[in-house]
Each structure stands twice: as C-alpha cells, then as structure tokens.
Amino acid sequence: MKISVIGTGYVGLVTGTCLAETGNEVICVDIDEQKVQKMRDGEVPIYEPHLDVLFERNIKANRLRFTTSLKEGLDHGDIIFLALPTPEDEDGSADLSYVLGVSDEIGKIISEYKVIVDKSTVPVGTAEKVHSAIALNAKCDFDVVSNPEFLREGFAVDDFLKPERIVVGSSSDRATELIKKLYKPFVRSGNPIIIMDEKSAELTKYAANSFLATKITFMNEIANYCEKVGADVDMVRRGMGTDSRIGKRFLFPGIGYGGSCFPKDVKALHKSGKDDNYDFKILESVIEVNQSQKVVLIPKIVDYFSGDLKGKTFAIWGLAFKPETDDIREAPALNIIDSLLSKGASIKAFDPEAMDNVARKYGDKITFSKSMYEVLDKADALIICTEWSIFRTPDFDRIKNDLTNDVIFDGRNLYDLTDIEKEEITYFSIGRKDIKTIK
Ligand SMILES: NC(=O)c1ccc[n+]([C@@H]2O[C@H](COP(=O)([O-])OP(=O)(O)OC[C@H]3O[C@@H](n4cnc5c(N)ncnc54)[C@H](O)[C@@H]3O)[C@@H](O)[C@H]2O)c1
Numbered sequence: 001m002k003i004s005v006i007g008t009g010y011v012g013l014v015t016g017t018c019l020a021e022t023g024n025e026v027i028c029v030d031i032d033e034q035k036v037q038k039m040r041d042g043e044v045p046i047y048e049p050h051l052d053v054l055f056e057r058n059i060k061a062n063r064l065r066f067t068t069s070l071k072e073g074l075d076h077g078d079i080i081f082l083a084l085p086t087p088e089d090e091d092g093s094a095d096l097s098y099v100l101g102v103s104d105e106i107g108k109i110i111s112e113y114k115v116i117v118d119k120s121t122v123p124v125g126t127a128e129k130v131h132s133a134i135a136l137n138a139k140c141d142f143d144v145v146s147n148p149e150f151l152r153e154g155f156a157v158d159d160f161l162k163p164e165r166i167v168v169g170s171s172s173d174r175a176t177e178l179i180k181k182l183y184k185p186f187v188r189s190g191n192p193i194i195i196m197d198e199k200s201a202e203l204t205k206y207a208a209n210s211f212l213a214t215k216i217t218f219m220n221e222i223a224n225y226c227e228k229v230g231a232d233v234d235m236v237r238r239g240m241g242t243d244s245r246i247g248k249r250f251l252f253p254g255i256g257y258g259g260s261c262f263p264k265d266v267k268a269l270h271k272s273g274k275d276d277n278y279d280f281k282i283l284e285s286v287i288e289v290n291q292s293q294k295v296v297l298i299p300k301i302v303d304y305f306s307g308d309l310k311g312k313t314f315a316i317w318g319l320a321f322k323p324e325t326d327d328i329r330e331a332p333a334l335n336i337i338d339s340l341l342s343k344g345a346s347i348k349a350f351d352p353e354a355m356d357n358v359a360r361k362y363g364d365k366i367t368f369s370k371s372m373y374e375v376l377d378k379a380d381a382l383i384i385c386t387e388w389s390i391f392r393t394p395d396f397d398r399i400k401n402d403l404t405n406d407v408i409f410d411g412r413n414l415y416d417l418t419d420i421e422k423e424e425i426t427y428f429s430i431g432r433k434d435i436k437t438i439k
C-alpha cells in the first residue's frame with residue numbers, strides 16, 4: 001500500500017520504517033529540513049534500538065523516502081498518518097496547533113479519497129476537529145481515523161512490530177477495512193485490532209497512560225511510606241506484584257515518571273476533565289506527587305552534607321528519562337541538576353546516549369565525561385538518575401577510589417542492600433533503609 005507519515009519523530013519515523021518493513025511504499029514528511037537531509041543521507045536522527053537496521057534496509061529497497069513537501073507526501077499516500085507533536089500548552093491542555101494546522105493544509109491539497117489516521121495523542125473530540133479542518137477546503141471524499149500509538153521509547157520497534165493491541169477509532173467501514181489490511185502483518189500472533197468509535201479510541205490512550213502513571217505514583221508513595229516505617233519497598237513490590245490482578249510491571253519506585261508522554265498526557269486528561277466539568281481528583285494528586293518525587297533525593301543529599309552544598313561536586317549517572325533512549329524530555333535528572341545548581345553545587349554527568357541533548361540545554365553550566373568512571377573523579381558523591389544496564393554491576397572499588405566520599409544516592413534502586421553493605425559504601429535509595437558506613 002502507499003503510505004505517508006507526517007512528522008518523523010519517535011512515533012512517525014518508527015511507524016514509517018516499520019510499515020515499509022512489511023512491504024508498503026512509505027514517504028515520510030517533516031518540516032525540519034535538516035532532519036530530512038540527515039535521513040536522506042542515511043542517518044537515523046534519534047537513538048532507538050534496532051531502528052537503524054530496518055531504516056537502512058528499507059531505504060535501500062526504495063520503500064522508504066523522505067521529503068519536506070507536504071504535497072508530495074499527500075499525493076503519494078492512500079493512507080496519511082499524522083504523527084505530529086501535541087505538547088503541553090500553558091494551561092496543561094494538549095496543544096493541537098500542529099495537528100489542526102496540518103489538517104487545514106491537507107484539505108487544501110488532497111484531490112482524491114484519503115484516509116487520515118491520527119497517531120498523535122489527542123483529547124476526545126479531536127477526530128471531529130481534524131475532520132472539520134480538512135472539510136473546510138477538501139473537494140474530495142476522505143475519512144478520519146483515530147489510531148493512538150502505544151509504543152515505548154527504547155522498545156519502539158519491537159512494540160510497533162509486535163503490538164499487544166491496535167486500537168482503531170473509526171466510523172467508516174471503508175477506512176476500517178483499509179486499516180485492518182495495513183495492520184494484518186502485525187497481529188499474526190493473535191493480538192487484537194480493537195475497533196471502536198473515535199472518541200473512545202482517543203480516551204483509551206489517555207486512560208492507559210494515566211493509569212500507568214498512577215500505578216507508578218502509587219508505588220512511589222508506598223516507597224516514601226516504607227522509609228517512614230522501616231519497611232522495604234522491594235519486598236512490598238514483590239509481595240504485591242505476584243498477585244496477577246496487580247501484575248509485576250510498572251511497580252518500580254524511583255524518582256518519578258518523566259518522558260515526552262506521561263507528564264503531559266496526565267495533565268491533558270486532567271485539563272480535559274476540567275473543561276468538561278469533571279474533576280479528576282486522582283490525577284491531580286498524581287501530578288502533585290510526581291513533581292515532588294522527582295526531587296525526593298535532594299533532602300537526603302542536603303542532609304548528608306549537613307545543609308551546605310556550596311562548592312560540592314556531584315557525579316550523575318544517567319540523564320535520559322529512562323534507559324535505551326536519548327530523550328531528556330521531563331527527565332527527573334534535570335530537576336535534580338537544577339536543584340543542585342541552585343544550591344551552589346557543580347555537576348559532572350555521564351549518560352550513554354543523552355549527553356548531547358543535555359549539553360544543548362545547559363551549555364557550560366555542567367560538565368560531561370566520556371565514561372561512567374571518569375565522571376567520578378574528585379566528585380563528592382554519585383547520584384544515579386537512570387537505570388542504564390551498564391550501571392547495574394559497577395566496579396565498586398573504582399567508585400570508592402575515585403569519589404571523595406564513598407556515598408551513592410540511587411534514584412532507581414539498582415543495587416541489593418546486602419551487596420552494598422559488603423562494599424562498605426554509604427547508600428541512599430528509594431523506599432529502603434539507608435546504608436551508613438562509618439569509617
Ligand atoms: N514518543 C513516544 O514514545 C510516543 C508514543 C506514543 C504516542 N506519542 C504521541 O505521538 C505524537 C508525536 O510524538 P513524538 O514523540 O514522535 O514527537 P516528536 O517531537 O519526536 O516528533 C514530531 C515531529 O513532527 C515534526 N513536525 C512538526 N510540525 C510539522 C509539520 N507541520 N509538518 C511536518 N512535520 C512536522 C517535527 O519536526 C518532529 O520531527 C505526540 O502526540 C505524542 O504524544 C509519542
């Protein structure tokens with residue numbers, strides 16, 4: 001089939017590449033000329049595991065092309081995916097200007113039947129708005145389908161190729177049949193394509209993300225309470241998670257959820273509720289708790305250094321909002337950095353993929369190191385913000401040698417307390433007892 005994807009970010013580029021992989025002819029459109037040039041030169045503009053192999057293979061096979069011309073994209077595709085940003089607006093709502101702006105252009109350009117598929121995360125009622133924006137100028141038939149995307153960064157290719165479910169909101173049989181045909185190769189394992197109305201599809205996405213964010217936040221509160229009463233959140237997590245009604249996943253406490261989705265989506269659903277005279281009390285608490293969770297390590301750090309961080313240097317392991325991505329949007333590491341800088345401390349940081357993005361944001365306010373050990377040199381303490389695999393089994397002797405104080409503040413509970421006790425390191429984590437080594 002002939003497919004066009006408008007917007008080549010994490011969702012658009014993965015969608016375009018994976019659809020090319022199943023034999024479709026795909027054109028990806030992006031407004032960013034530099035990005036398009038990079039992709040034409042064969043370079044994947046984001047870090048996403050396994051994407052490079054598929055990207056190269058499909059470009060070589062002439063099934064994947066890139067352009068800045070919306071017209072070229074629209075002329076080519078029978079199905080047009082919108083994978084455009086829906087960032088947080090000032091009032092917490094989803095900014096629909098990208099989606100509706102492009103929809104307006106689509107109406108002016110298309111001259112034969114197209115299915116416009118919204119893959120962006122959008123509030124209930126957006127499919128109608130997209131339809132109206134296109135209809136304003138369109139001189140041909142078209143359908144609008146809501147098809148929210150559930151991929152996770154870091155696992156995006158796998159999630160797209162083997163989705164647990166595909167949600168399609170459509171009220172047109174013609175469009176539904178085309179979409180079902182397109183997705184057939186991806187549901188061979190028996191996972192369903194769930195067809196519903198557009199509004200329910202739009203809400204499914206927000207409900208899923210808000211539920212997961214709530215699950216994490218609940219565990220973060222349990223972790224905070226564990227610290228008050230001397231319980232161990234790792235034990236509580238294992239005890240709870242084995243109940244299949246609860247499930248083992250998304251129960252890991254830490255320094256809050258970040259990323260380009262959970263924070264903005266929880267806020268957008270909360271704001272949509274408000275606009276529709278519904279008060280999502282639970283989401284208001286989730287937003288509030290997550291904000292304070294992001295800096296939950298700070299009082300522990302301040303306390304350890306007797307209230308004064310001026311002149312202290314902190315080594316940070318992990319900047320990305322989670323492992324296996326270079327994405328730093330809403331990353332808790334940034335809240336920690338901001339707080340430490342404001343208290344007069346210096347920061348040295350290491351992340352396997354996200355340092356360039358952080359450097360663009362902070363300039364020379366912080367320094368970066370080429371390796372996880374180099375960053376420790378003469379630092380007063382180590383702070384772990386992202387659970388990259390390489391941090392899981394470190395050389396503790398090197399850590400002790402290089403740090404001025406043998407102290408780790410771990411925002412991701414990477415180490416067993418018994419192992420840490422043997423290493424004679426002072427260790428603060430989330431929802432577990434502090435290990436204090438006196439030398
Ligand atoms: N990132 C994720 O993991 C993820 C997963 C599921 C859903 N989503 C949702 O998908 C949507 C896209 O997210 P993303 O992370 O891929 O965004 P992104 O910011 O990574 O990419 C968006 C792309 O759209 C391009 N763009 C902006 N305006 C354009 C225009 N007028 N014409 C063509 N291209 C234009 C940008 O240059 C950019 O390359 C959002 O609604 C997001 O909430 C994201």
Ligand SMILES: O=c1ccn([C@@H]2O[C@H](COP(=O)(O)OP(=O)(O)O[C@H]3O[C@H](CO)[C@@H](O)[C@H](O)[C@H]3O)[C@@H](O)[C@H]2O)c(=O)[nH]1
Pocket residue numbers: 121149150151152153154209212216249250251252253254255256257258259260261262321322
């Ligand atoms: O037990 C857990 C699991 C996750 N997180 C944090 O939650 C955030 C989000 O993690 P994850 O869901 O793995 O990453 P995303 O790539 O943001 O994916 C989410 O957001 C996407 C965009 O909407 C959706 O498509 C995905 O289904 C949804 O999982 C990160 O900061 C994680 O550190 C925890 O703190 N504890």
